[in-house]
Amino acid sequence: MRIAIGGIALEASTFCPHRTTLAEFHVVRGDELLARYDWLRDDWAADVEWIPLVHAYATPGGPALPEAYDALEAELLDGLAGPFDGVLLDVHGAMSVVGREDVEGALARRVRGVVGARTLVSASTDLHGNVSRDLAEAVDLVTCYRTAPHEDEAETRRRAARNLVARLRHGGRPLKAWVQVPVLLPGERTSTRVDPARRIYAQVPGAEALDGVLDAAVWVGYAWADEPRCRAAVVVTGDDADVIVREAGRLARSYWDAREEFALAAPAGTLTEVLHEALDSPARPFYVSDSGDNPTAGGAGDSSFALRTLLADERLRASGASVVLAAIADPVAARVCGAAGVGAQVSLDLGGHVDACADPLAVTGTVTALDAGNAVVRIANVSVVVTDRRTPFHHEADFTALGLDVRDGTDVVVVKIGYLEPELFAMAADWRLALTPGGVDQDLLRLGHRNLGGPVFPFAQPAPPDLTPEVVA
Structure with a gap:
């Protein structure tokens, strides 16, 4: 046979x-x-x-x-x-x-x-x-x-x-x-x-x-x-x-x-709403899904929307809470970090080069880790992972390879994902789904489907089908 x-x-x-x-x-x-x-x-x-x-x-x-x-x-x-x-x-x-x-x-x-x-x-x-x-x-x-x-x-x-x-x-x-x-x-x-x-x-x-x-x-x-x-x-x-x-x-x-x-498989809200829930909660680590830019569902993985929101949030800045954002795919920025080396200060136009839902974000931070073409840049109390290609972060080892302790050493972990994969789900003390823009926006009506070939729920209310x-x- x-x-x-x-x-x-x-x-x-x-x-x-x-x-x-x-x-x-x-x-x-x-x-x-x-x-x-x-x-x-x-x-x-x-x-x-x-x-x-x-x-x-x-x-x-x-x-x-x-x-x-x-x-x-x-x-x-x-x-x-x-x-x-x-x-x-x-x-x-x-x-x-x-x-x-x-x-x-x-x-x-x-x-x-x-x-x-x-x-x-x-x-x-x-x-x-x-x-x-x-x-x-x-x-x-x-x-x-x-x-x-x-x-x-x-x-x-x-x-x-x-x-x-x-x-x-x-x-x-x-x-x-x-x-x-x-x-x-x-x-x-x-x-x-x-x-x-x-x-x-x-x-x-x-x-x-x-x-x-x-x-x-x-x-x-x-x-x-x-x-x-x-x-x-x-x-x-x-x-x-x-x-x-x-x-x-x-x-x-x-x-x-x-x-x-x-x-939705978890309590949800805008990124600002769920971020403030995380700050008010004693649960640690508290995971937040940047669901609209999830690269394992079809997102570009380079949206700067989440980072822009985190850095602009005065409550987060004043709290001193440690935050990890994984990740923003930006090969140019990753190469700049690699050339500068660990400990160097870098200025980057980060993300937003593919998904224009948010423009590239000008930031200055310190390179704290490098591994396999990826980097961690610390900006105030936010450590953002910058990758040279679109990369999912589904396992604890994905973080520890870059020196990030997301089990015991981080307050809030923002990850470009939808529902948490099993290992992260087991690790999270609590979890929220952030309804963010991007190529896999959870607000389907905002995307503008035009070619479904007939009435389909929830875009329309079809008559009881045969x-x-x-x-x-």
């Missing part, structure tokens, strides 16, 4: 002015690609010949440049000359390319065109991806994560591969019941840590366990792209048409019925 593995993954906000270049993709091939998947050593996978093609992943941001995407797609399709019994397509579901729509749907159709009708294709995606009819038709199996924040990425890829192998051994091509739900909400309102998403996703394993069902999946969709495919979706896969249609419809109705219940699933093949 020969199964090819490959994919191109990018979560891209069409409202973000950043453009993803080929150099920003981390590209793996051969044994390095296979090393992504620890389940290749499982018994069920042992007698399969896994053929690595190419896998490319970029930090979420703005849409990919066409020439970057086309080069990666061409390599992937060339490798599929085969013959192959199956293909594991490892994608995100919310990729955008400048000037194009439904990139994953188009990719799946091109993969199908190369490998032919007999080869089974299984796709693994993020639950913040989108499932268009084109994508649902072109693949034979498709599944997604069941947790947000994501703690089951590896298990989802394992499930996509295990189901593919099982159907190749016996069972063949399954049926798919697909339905879209006209609701489009950001991940910070649909975290599976809390209801109603927790309640909805808790139903998925039960649906999957039913006789006649192979897999069940619920997608939230991607809120920061303006495409007709962007909305929630459900796909239930199996052999009993009546059961998969019933279960897909039940899950879809659960999602639609809960649309008014979805709320949520009868369609069996696609």
